[in-house]
Amino acid sequence: xxxxxxxRQLAPSIVLFEVEAPEVAQKVEPGQFVIxxxxxxxxxxxxxxxxxxxxxxxxxxxxxDVGYSSAIIxxxxxxxxxxxxxxxxxxxxxxxxxxxxxxxxxxLGIAPIYPIxxxxxxxxxxxxxxLGSRSADLLILEEEMRAVSHEVVIATNDGSAGVQGFVTDxxxxxxxxxxxxxxxxxxxxxxxxxxxxxxxxxxxxxxxVSMNPVMVDGTxxxxxxxxxxxSETKFACVDGPEFDGHLVDFDLAMQRLSxxxxxxxxxxxxxxCNHEGGHH
Amino acid sequence: xKEKATRHEMPCQDPVIRAHNFDEVALGYSxxxxxxxxxxxxxxxxxxxxxSCPVEVLIPQFIKKITEEDFAGAGEVLKEKNSLPxxxxxxxxxxxxxxxxxxxxxxxxxxxxxxxxxxxxxxxPAMGKSKVSVPAPTGKRVAIIGAGPAxxxxxxxxxxxxxxxxxxxxxxxxxxxxMYGIPQFRLPxxxxxxxIDNLKAMGVEIxxxxxxxxxxxxxxxxxxxxDAVFLGTGAGLPNFMGIPGENLNGxxxxxxFLTRANLMKAYxxxxxxxxxxxxxxxxxxGAGNVAMDGARTSLRLGAKEVYIVYRRSRTExxxxxxxxxxxxxxxxxxxxxxxxxxxxxxxRGWVKSMTCLRHELGEPDESGRRSPVPIPGSEFDLDxxxxxxxxxxxxxxxxxxxxxxxxxxxxxxxxxxxxxxETSKPGVFAGxxxxxxxxxxILAMGAGKKAAAAIDKYLKNM
Ligand SMILES: Cc1cc2nc3c(=O)[nH]c(=O)nc-3n(C[C@H](O)[C@H](O)[C@H](O)COP(=O)(O)OP(=O)(O)OC[C@H]3O[C@@H](n4cnc5c(N)ncnc54)[C@H](O)[C@@H]3O)c2cc1C
Ligand SMILES: Cc1cc2nc3c(=O)[nH]c(=O)nc-3n(C[C@H](O)[C@H](O)[C@H](O)COP(=O)(O)OP(=O)(O)OC[C@H]3O[C@@H](n4cnc5c(N)ncnc54)[C@H](O)[C@@H]3O)c2cc1C
Ligand code: FES
Numbered sequence: 190x191x192x193x194x195x196x197r198q199l200a201p202s203i204v205l206f207e208v209e210a211p212e213v214a215q216k217v218e219p220g221q222f223v224i225x226x227x228x229x230x231x232x233x234x235x236x237x238x239x240x241x242x243x244x245x246x247x248x249x250x251x252x253x254d255v256g257y258s259s260a261i262i263x264x265x266x267x268x269x270x271x272x273x274x275x276x277x278x279x280x281x282x283x284x285x286x287x288x289x290x291x292x293x294x295x296x297l298g299i300a301p302i303y304p305i306x307x308x309x310x311x312x313x314x315x316x317x318x319x320l321g322s323r324s325a326d327l328l329i330l331e332e333e334m335r336a337v338s339h340e341v342v343i344a345t346n347d348g349s350a351g352v353q354g355f356v357t358d359x360x361x362x363x364x365x366x367x368x369x370x371x372x373x374x375x376x377x378x379x380x381x382x383x384x385x386x387x388x389x390x391x392x393x394x395x396x397x398v399s400m401n402p403v404m405v406d407g408t409x410x411x412x413x414x415x416x417x418x419x420s421e422t423k424f425a426c427v428d429g430p431e432f433d434g435h436l437v438d439f440d441l442a443m444q445r446l447s448x449x450x451x452x453x454x455x456x457x458x459x460x461x462c463n464h465e466g467g468h469h
Numbered sequence: 470x471k472e473k474a475t476r477h478e479m480p481c482q483d484p485v486i487r488a489h490n491f492d493e494v495a496l497g498y499s500x501x502x503x504x505x506x507x508x509x510x511x512x513x514x515x516x517x518x519x520x521s522c523p524v525e526v527l528i529p530q531f532i533k534k535i536t537e538e539d540f541a542g543a544g545e546v547l548k549e550k551n552s553l554p555x556x557x558x559x560x561x562x563x564x565x566x567x568x569x570x571x572x573x574x575x576x577x578x579x580x581x582x583x584x585x586x587x588x589x590x591x592x593x594p595a596m597g598k599s600k601v602s603v604p605a606p607t608g609k610r611v612a613i614i615g616a617g618p619a620x621x622x623x624x625x626x627x628x629x630x631x632x633x634x635x636x637x638x639x640x641x642x643x644x645x646x647x648m649y650g651i652p653q654f655r656l657p658x659x660x661x662x663x664x665i666d667n668l669k670a671m672g673v674e675i676x677x678x679x680x681x682x683x684x685x686x687x688x689x690x691x692x693x694x695x696d697a698v699f700l701g702t703g704a705g706l707p708n709f710m711g712i713p714g715e716n717l718n719g720x721x722x723x724x725x726f727l728t729r730a731n732l733m734k735a736y737x738x739x740x741x742x743x744x745x746x747x748x749x750x751x752x753x754x755g756a757g758n759v760a761m762d763g764a765r766t767s768l769r770l771g772a773k774e775v776y777i778v779y780r781r782s783r784t785e786x787x788x789x790x791x792x793x794x795x796x797x798x799x800x801x802x803x804x805x806x807x808x809x810x811x812x813x814x815x816x817r818g819w820v821k822s823m824t825c826l827r828h829e830l831g832e833p834d835e836s837g838r839r840s841p842v843p844i845p846g847s848e849f850d851l852d853x854x855x856x857x858x859x860x861x862x863x864x865x866x867x868x869x870x871x872x873x874x875x876x877x878x879x880x881x882x883x884x885x886x887x888x889x890x891e892t893s894k895p896g897v898f899a900g901x902x903x904x905x906x907x908x909x910x911i912l913a914m915g916a917g918k919k920a921a922a923a924i925d926k927y928l929k930n931m
Contacts, residue, residue, distance in 0.1 A: 212684055212685075213684060216683065216684050216685075226641060230734070230740060230741045230742060231742050232733065232742040232743045233641075233733070233743070257739075257742055258742055261742075272641075273641040273677075273678050274678065275639075275641070275678045275680065276680075276683070276684070277683055277684065278680065278683060405725055405728055405729065405733070405743075406639075406640065406728065408639050408640075408680055408705070408865065408867055409705070409706060409865050409866075409867055410649075410705040410706070410707070410724055410728070410865060411707065411722060411724045411725035411728050412707045412709070412721075412722040412724065412725055413721075413722075413725045415716050417716060422709065422715070422716060427867060441716055441818075444718060444817075444818035445716070445718060445818075447718070447817075447818075448718045448746070449744040449746060451746070452738065452739075452744030452745075452746060453744065455738075455739055455744075456738075456739045456742060456744065459739050
């Protein structure tokens, strides 16, 4: 069992968990993910690592309630424990000194961008962070991001914080300052990553995105996580999750995310029934 | 004179009923039937059956115990050579191994060795755990990577020699394909679990959730003090056809489909949280055991029409005869000499049909089988809303890529000395599907056994 050492509500449906997983914590690097299971009947849920503490032996994950399993996770308390916690999985981010880098996190995507920004800063990059969310109250981890970046640009759809608009507007704002950008990391909803990649492609700026397809095993055994990269099929769990944003077929990725929509709604409905019944 | 009895059929669930449930299809012999079948054995002085069993089960001896109604004794005899008899009794291709050599088979039908093995093995857990005596510890440590039949057999045999054994498994349960691939209705997971519990009772430590190559590596394990390592990571990399439309929604690899159904118990969704989606018309590409399992699982999940689509003819189908028979009885249809060339999607990105090309048999190819030749202009569309790709699995490179000094062949399988299963890396042995490519449970077990003997020798000479 992997105990929850710390739980923090970051936004209405977003919770941060620090989990005791000493062996994973020894090995994990920025850009990698874990797969967790809450109980015997649970799904294997992939979650990106937001932070790790090798001395304490903990891994921090941030979970957004979007359906049945994530809702179950977010109900966990500091007395709870995960049944399974598998990792580190996936290929770590290629951390080197590129010069000036922009780390874009959209919504929940700010969590996985955090350790990447930190590592890029540690090796000498000039790090500009662009944080996007629908509104100010949904913006997470702003302070943490300020601590690991040289500059933070905020973009909210409703203008309640920072510039009004999308993360691409934040990116345009940085370019307008006359900065040369050597590389971009963009993590967030697929539509956002697509927009960023389309924005940077004509400018020839290297852009890395982190794909989050449906997964089962996370070891390359099932192929559920297929993504199309420059017309080649790759398994995101072992070949990624980070890929060259200019080669990713985002439309296919979005289409594949809707694979189990009907079933997800059924599971979700069950959760609501249980709630109304006053137990689960 | 022995009275002449014909081979006893195994009672099975009615095909019409079983095609809609996940309960075991074959029901097993009763005591009376088992004894009667056992009495058919001629107890040959030089039994040919034993020689064609990869783990050399003492076949006449265990059958004799059944005739004496010493069922627990029969189980003991099985366990001497085979650490997973309840599994083998269910999934081994006996028709091409032990039973193919049975002398009775020349004029009549062979003794139903597999069914008797299953009977004797099942009798044991019902009667409580058999006592296994473990010798004094040797002080040597063996690490086993992968808890499939190869790894588990190597673990059991190494523990019996007194070595301290730890098995590292990537998934959240041990068992390999026995747990994630082969369906409940053919191999109940409780059967596999009780075999694994027996190993644990012998002192084998099993660490699940441990992907070697990520959280640790072979070199690190050796540095931590493991004296020998056995690699039994299987053939877990699903092949796809490489035709247009394979990433459409509704297209699964057999591994994904079966893992959802078996390992994650999606057939009990939403009680179990993992979903699985099966349409009305399912095409399964391929004709091995994996394909049959995919087809039969689809039926049980509610598909109305299920087709096996295979480019060769019936005689070349690699699945066990019994599996094909069971599938056809349940209503699976065969589209032989047919190969898909394209999957077509609807405007929402779901597969809606499959363009196929008919084939005819031509000259024999390198494998000695007559090769399928496409018939020009024979394209036709088959309406389907689910496609399961079951055209084979390759070696998963995750472990081998992270282990320097390991010689691989051009397909990515580990190269070993066939006598000792030793790899090019000192102290590291390998066996099962990762060496041979996708094969059988019993061959994997045979390899695990051979490796355990070689590891024991290696450790004694250290
Ligand atoms: C490599 C990777 C890293 C991830 N990191 C995080 C993370 O750090 N924090 C976090 O909250 N989530 C993360 N996700 C997404 C998370 O796994 C899904 O939100 C979760 O599986 C949804 O399960 P559910 O039962 O709650 O929702 P479902 O009811 O299964 O799905 C609800 C909605 O979420 C979408 N969805 C389903 N599965 C996924 C998925 N695997 N990825 C994205 N959307 C999905 C569905 O299309 C649907 O619209 C990651 C996914 C991957 C593959
Ligand atoms: C659907 C299906 C049906 C089949 N039906 C039959 C049948 O009826 N009869 C028969 O004889 N054979 C059958 N087979 C074939 C048989 O199951 C295999 O040949 C056999 O399981 C191979 O055993 P193994 O131990 O080599 O590998 P596997 O059973 O594949 O086990 C390998 C294990 O290693 C683990 N692993 C992999 N990489 C790592 C890593 N890096 N770190 C830690 N662990 C790792 C895997 O998770 C897995 O648990 C079938 C196969 C399938 C897929
Ligand atoms: S999740 Fe199964 S192969 Fe990637």
